[in-house]
Amino acid sequence: MEFEVVIGLEVHVQLNTKTKMFCSCPTSFADEPNKNTCPTCLALPGALPVINEEAVKKAMMFGWATEATINKKSIFNRKNYFYPDLPKGYQISQFEIPIVERGRLFIDLEDGSKKEIGITRAHLEEDAGKNIHEGSISKVDLNRAGTPLLEIVSEPDIRSSDEAVAYLKKLHAIVRYLDISDANMQEGSFRCDANVSIRPKGDEKLYTRVEIKNLNSFRFIQRAIEYEVQRQIEAWEDGVYDQEVVQETRLFDTQKGVTRSMRGKEESADYRYFPDPDLLPLVIPDEFFEQTRDIPELPDQKKDRFIEEFGIKPYDAALIASSKETARYFEQMMQRGISAKNAVTWLTVELAARLNKAGIDIENSPVDSATLAKLIARIEDKTISAKAAKDVLDYLMEHRVDVDQAIDELGLKQISDSGAIEAMIDQILQANEDKVAEYKAGKEKLFGFFVGQVMKASKGKADPKLVNELLRKKLS
Numbered sequence: 001m002e003f004e005v006v007i008g009l010e011v012h013v014q015l016n017t018k019t020k021m022f023c024s025c026p027t028s029f030a031d032e033p034n035k036n037t038c039p040t041c042l043a044l045p046g047a048l049p050v051i052n053e054e055a056v057k058k059a060m061m062f063g064w065a066t067e068a069t070i071n072k073k074s075i076f077n078r079k080n081y082f083y084p085d086l087p088k089g090y091q092i093s094q095f096e097i098p099i100v101e102r103g104r105l106f107i108d109l110e111d112g113s114k115k116e117i118g119i120t121r122a123h124l125e126e127d128a129g130k131n132i133h134e135g136s137i138s139k140v141d142l143n144r145a146g147t148p149l150l151e152i153v154s155e156p157d158i159r160s161s162d163e164a165v166a167y168l169k170k171l172h173a174i175v176r177y178l179d180i181s182d183a184n185m186q187e188g189s190f191r192c193d194a195n196v197s198i199r200p201k202g203d204e205k206l207y208t209r210v211e212i213k214n215l216n217s218f219r220f221i222q223r224a225i226e227y228e229v230q231r232q233i234e235a236w237e238d239g240v241y242d243q244e245v246v247q248e249t250r251l252f253d254t255q256k257g258v259t260r261s262m263r264g265k266e267e268s269a270d271y272r273y274f275p276d277p278d279l280l281p282l283v284i285p286d287e288f289f290e291q292t293r294d295i296p297e298l299p300d301q302k303k304d305r306f307i308e309e310f311g312i313k314p315y316d317a318a319l320i321a322s323s324k325e326t327a328r329y330f331e332q333m334m335q336r337g338i339s340a341k342n343a344v345t346w347l348t349v350e351l352a353a354r355l356n357k358a359g360i361d362i363e364n365s366p367v368d369s370a371t372l373a374k375l376i377a378r379i380e381d382k383t384i385s386a387k388a389a390k391d392v393l394d395y396l397m398e399h400r401v402d403v404d405q406a407i408d409e410l411g412l413k414q415i416s417d418s419g420a421i422e423a424m425i426d427q428i429l430q431a432n433e434d435k436v437a438e439y440k441a442g443k444e445k446l447f448g449f450f451v452g453q454v455m456k457a458s459k460g461k462a463d464p465k466l467v468n469e470l471l472r473k474k475l476s
Helices: 053-065 161-178 218-237 286-291 299-310 314-321 324-334 340-358 369-380 386-398 403-410 418-431 433-440 444-457 464-475
Strands: 003-014 077-080 090-093 100-108 114-126 130-134 137-141 148-154 190-200 210-215 248-253 258-264
Touching: 003 161, 003 218, 053 100, 053 114, 053 148, 053 161, 053 286, 090 114, 100 161, 114 161, 161 190, 161 218, 161 299, 161 324, 190 218, 210 218, 210 258, 218 248, 218 258, 299 314, 299 324, 314 324, 314 340, 324 340, 324 369, 340 369, 340 386, 369 386, 369 403, 386 403, 418 433, 418 444, 418 464, 433 444, 433 464, 444 464
Parallel strands: 210 248
Antiparallel strands: 003 148, 003 190, 077 090, 100 114, 114 148, 130 137, 190 210, 248 258
């Protein structure tokens, strides 16, 4: 039997506001435990919440970016559950009327086509604190409690782990472009819960879904979904689907690559939602509503512009535009008047490989955009060869010097003097008269031998194009 995978994702995006969702405590990461707290986020009696205007603005910007409906009136609810890192005993969230609903984004598939993924809703809520487990002791840090979250819930439109990762990467890029979150997965400001189920191909029914909780890297998300899909398929084929696949929350064991049962999955009724009596409905004034429409160029728009403006391939444009920092780096390079084709190659292949090997992101690259553009310019004006430029780039990764200084220090300046190259060619042809005769008799493969000898004599510094031209002229 063939199966179809059905996936819906819930993504929690920590908004980069200076203060928390309902109080004025700072949201800075990695401060001393429980330093950033007050009577409101500690839920002391009599403390009242006040809505963070900046968080509302950032949620609305996300709504515009995903072509969603933005509700001018939304309601905050109490979501009741008990956990040590939730000091109130409830979370302030949105339930019936979220601020954003019915949005969409597009992902690129391997065959070059696009697929629309629906966004059911994006609602504002407050984050919980953090439990720290040390042996038999557990500690609670409430610095994070009350930090603004935007929970983005997709439609169950995703059909594979690859599509899930593509959706998450697009979402990650959008929130970074909008500058509403740093979306740092390691620090937990962009984390995902995956709802996974299977069904026989052609069946429209939705079967039991399992939620995999708190996934914080694209690689782990992909591995967790793939394991869970295989587990459910095997249960179906073994005739134990109803016993093995139940509605529950599971955790992904990153060491063993398996999902494990955590607890039964709650339904909305279990949380006993009701409107928060301390908060009036959120009503957006018309002027504020219009102000939030002004959003920056997004990844898809930037990709299309790169294709049209610079004539680069769609794949390359998508790769560069997928990262706000890489796109900015590329645009800064193009302001230096170099070829777009060379800029793409040296950015996405040569520099990217070296940064990846060193474990450095492009924001902290030791070679900035002006330096890489100048290196490409030296290839284009024939000061150095493309092969030599790789050695120069290696040198620049380790030394903070000018490109021309690096070329001089390495002695890699290309010989473009036709007279000097002709003299080398004459010497090589005289030393290999037998091979010249063979070449003229029809053994044209020897041409490569002559090119190699000239490059060797010049220690790789001769302009390869000029070498080819002069050799053909001499041998004809």
